[in-house]
Amino acid sequence: xxxxxxxxxxxxxxxxxxxxxxxxxxxxxxACEYLDKAGYYALECWGxxxxxxxxxxxxxxxxxxxxxxxxxxxxxxxxxxxxxQNILGYKHYADDVVDYFVKKTIxxxxxxxxxxxxxxxxxxxxxxxxxxxxxxxxxxxxMSYTISPVHTEQYFVDLxxxxxxxxxxxxxIKDMANLLLPYDAASLIGKLKQNTxxxxxxxxxxxxGTGDMTYLKAIEAGVDIVDTALSPLANGTSQPATExxxxxxxxxxxxxxxxxxxxxxxxxxxxxxxxxxxxxxWLDPRVLSVDVNTLLYQVPGGMLSNLIGQLKQANASGKFYxxxxxxxxxxxxxxFPPLVTPTSQIVGSQAVMNVLGGERYKMVTKESKGLMRGExxxxxxxxxxxxxxxxxxxxxVITHRPADDIKPELENYRKEIRHLSEQDEDxxxxxxxxxxxxxxxxxxxxxxxxxxGATASVAAI
Numbered sequence: 001x002x003x004x005x006x007x008x009x010x011x012x013x014x015x016x017x018x019x020x021x022x023x024x025x026x027x028x029x030x031a032c033e034y035l036d037k038a039g040y041y042a043l044e045c046w047g048x049x050x051x052x053x054x055x056x057x058x059x060x061x062x063x064x065x066x067x068x069x070x071x072x073x074x075x076x077x078x079x080x081x082x083x084x085q086n087i088l089g090y091k092h093y094a095d096d097v098v099d100y101f102v103k104k105t106i107x108x109x110x111x112x113x114x115x116x117x118x119x120x121x122x123x124x125x126x127x128x129x130x131x132x133x134x135x136x137x138x139x140x141x142x143m144s145y146t147i148s149p150v151h152t153e154q155y156f157v158d159l160x161x162x163x164x165x166x167x168x169x170x171x172x173i174k175d176m177a178n179l180l181l182p183y184d185a186a187s188l189i190g191k192l193k194q195n196t197x198x199x200x201x202x203x204x205x206x207x208x209g210t211g212d213m214t215y216l217k218a219i220e221a222g223v224d225i226v227d228t229a230l231s232p233l234a235n236g237t238s239q240p241a242t243e244x245x246x247x248x249x250x251x252x253x254x255x256x257x258x259x260x261x262x263x264x265x266x267x268x269x270x271x272x273x274x275x276x277x278x279x280x281x282w283l284d285p286r287v288l289s290v291d292v293n294t295l296l297y298q299v300p301g302g303m304l305s306n307l308i309g310q311l312k313q314a315n316a317s318g319k320f321y322x323x324x325x326x327x328x329x330x331x332x333x334x335x336f337p338p339l340v341t342p343t344s345q346i347v348g349s350q351a352v353m354n355v356l357g358g359e360r361y362k363m364v365t366k367e368s369k370g371l372m373r374g375e376x377x378x379x380x381x382x383x384x385x386x387x388x389x390x391x392x393x394x395x396x397v398i399t400h401r402p403a404d405d406i407k408p409e410l411e412n413y414r415k416e417i418r419h420l421s422e423q424d425e426d427x428x429x430x431x432x433x434x435x436x437x438x439x440x441x442x443x444x445x446x447x448x449x450x451x452x453g454a455t456a457s458v459a460a461i
Contacts, residue, residue, distance in 0.1 A: 018277075031270055177298055211240040
């Protein structure tokens with residue numbers, strides 16, 4: 001048996017899951033010296049919600065963050081999470097934008113790109129995966145794990161074979177809601193090992209309290225790589241703790257070989273960061289509690305907090321359990337999509353509307369219409385046709401790859417911000433988050449002019 005490789009999520013998913021992605025680059029850098037010497041297979045440090053959060057809340061250029069992390073972690077592979085044709089935004093982009101985004105991501109220091117699609121529609125990942133290979137990145141393709149009448153073990157084995165055929169380097173099981181139970185994990189990984197030659201990477205959380213056990217059974221079944229988080233931001237809605245797994249496997253045939261002394265030093269730095277995030281109100285102790293609702297309703301932690309927020313705004317917090325019970329019904333009507341961005345938000349919002357509206361599908365979001373029209377890709381199972389008719393009427397359903405309808409966009413984005421652009425990557429930031437990026441660019445330009453003015457004043461003295 002080979003040693004198990006570890007990817008630590010402390011710089012990305014851990015603080016996204018527990019602290020609304022509010023960790024700054026200045027909070028990350030002091031730990032990097034120790035993280036870089038720990039012996040990780042990789043560090044997940046970019047993508048997901050970090051790009052949006054940098055621009056929107058932290059006044060940071062996400063590209064500059066990546067360059068600084070690359071410089072601070074010269075000996076460790078860097079990994080990111082990409083939403084296929086959505087990139088890191090919430091709609092599909094043209095192929096030229098996806099291709100250029102992947103190129104600049106690798107140019108700026110990412111080694112491994114984990115690409116996923118909320119519906120497991122491989123057509124929505126093909127452009128990103130081809131680009132990753134073209135620009136010499138490591139293409140990890142993820143299967144969004146969920147449970148439904150169509151999401152059987154055989155479904156995931158067949159999907160993994162198709163992922164191997166599309167040219168992936170690594171297959172990831174992305175268990176975003178911590179639904180993959182220990183013995184099921186052992187069985188699935190055993191079957192994947194029999195049916196594909198690619199390394200298998202398992203990603204889970206500890207929302208239901210089963211994450212550590214799932215990893216142990218997966219490791220015994222031959223999984224190659226697992227995701228963990230350093231203890232100050234581990235467990236609960238985050239990943240199982242790195243140090244605990246490293247200690248558990250030490251001296252066994254699965255020994256990770258990680259340097260525990262370096263992990264302890266990195267964790268010491270991150271404990272201070274966790275305290276800062278708690279004081280600022282972003283890290284709420286509730287994210288550490290085990291939530292069996294996830295097993296009952298398949299609602300990931302982030303989706304739960306969104307539902308609570310929506311009901312509070314509507315002064316309808318008492319309807320929480322009615323909404324939770326409605327989520328699986330909406331999901332069935334919509335063809336059993338896995339609940340991960342953006343489908344988790346679509347299904348959750350529709351469940352809230354159904355409960356508060358007094359009549360199911362009396363009010364629908366434009367995203368619900370888009371999902372039922374096929375704008376997000378092929379749904380895993382047949383939808384409830386009566387519900388589809390109520391939502392979109394006689395509109396035609398798209399059966400081709402949605403991005404085939406999008407003309408090249410990159411040059412237009414470049415033209416629209418040429419007066420504010422300071423680097424090639426700015427066009428991509430603008431493409432993903434136009435209003436937020438414009439505000440950021442204008443503030444950056446104003447700060448530069450102030451600095452030039454101050455420098456000129458000093459020179460004149």
